[in-house]
Amino acid sequence: MEHHFVGPRYTVGIEEELMILNSSSLDLTNAIDSILGAEPPSGEIKPEFLESVLEIATAPCPDVPAVGAELVSLRGLARDRARARNLEIGAAGTHPFARWEDQRVVSDDRYRGLIRSLGFVARQELVFGMHVHVGMADPQEAVYVANALRPHIPLLIALSANSPL
Numbered sequence: 001m002e003h004h005f006v007g008p009r010y011t012v013g014i015e016e017e018l019m020i021l022n023s024s025s026l027d028l029t030n031a032i033d034s035i036l037g038a039e040p041p042s043g044e045i046k047p048e049f050l051e052s053v054l055e056i057a058t059a060p061c062p063d064v065p066a067v068g069a070e071l072v073s074l075r076g077l078a079r080d081r082a083r084a085r086n087l088e089i090g091a092a093g094t095h096p097f098a099r100w101e102d103q104r105v106v107s108d109d110r111y112r113g114l115i116r117s118l119g120f121v122a123r124q125e126l127v128f129g130m131h132v133h134v135g136m137a138d139p140q141e142a143v144y145v146a147n148a149l150r151p152h153i154p155l156l157i158a159l160s161a162n163s164p165l
Contacts, residue, residue, distance in 0.1 A: 003139050011060035011135035012067045017128040018078060019090035020052050026088070028052040028098040032106065035081050044074050045081070049111050049125060051104045054078060054089070060135055093127060093161070100126045 022029045030051035048055045056074040061067035075089070082089045100123060105111050114122045136142040149156070 005136060005138050005142075008060070008062070009135060009137040011062060011133075012064060013058050013060045013133040013135075014067055014071050015055055015057040015129075015131040015133070016071070016075075016091065017048050017053050017055050017130070018075075019092070019095055019128060020054060020082065021088040021090050023083075023086050023088045026090070028095050028103065029087060030104045031085065031087055034085050035078075035087070037081075045078055047106045047108065049105060049114070049122075051106055052098075053128065060133070091128065091130075093129075095126060095128075098126060100124045 020029050020031050020035060021027065032047045032051045032054055035054060036045065036047065044056060046055045046057065047053075056071070056078055058067050058070040058074065061070060079089050103126065105115060105123075134145075136145060
């Protein structure tokens with residue numbers, strides 16, 4: 001199996017998928033293009049699967065305080081760009097009253113391919129995730145850490161259940 005272990009050991013990075021909301025109704029709004037604008041920030045704010053979602057992603061950081069500070073900064077940047085367009089940003093596992101039928105998929109070959117291969121199942125995806133990436137030195141270390149975490153999976157799943165529903 002090919003692997004890509006590069007960079008320093010034990011880094012941490014975070015990606016968050018955030019809702020783009022109408023500031024008065026709090027409806028999901030297909031507005032990623034307006035938030036990105038003609039000159040999008042260099043990789044920190046990106047489109048996701050739906051036009052009503054944006055993703056922020058930290059760089060690999062040396063420790064949790066550093067990644068936390070970068071995350072706060074990126075959330076502020078996303079909020080400021082949204083508010084300049086009379087929009088808001090929200091974070092939760094899913095939107096409490098949005099309908100998947102009202103959401104548009106971004107014009108990206110990767111996401112269009114998902115629609116072609118998964119069809120209806122992919123179209124119904126209306127969830128917003130947070131991903132924590134931890135850099136490991138090599139494949140053996142990654143397997144060792146994953147095996148050590150296995151008994152804690154039920155607790156980690158419970159902690160990750162942040163749906164408003």
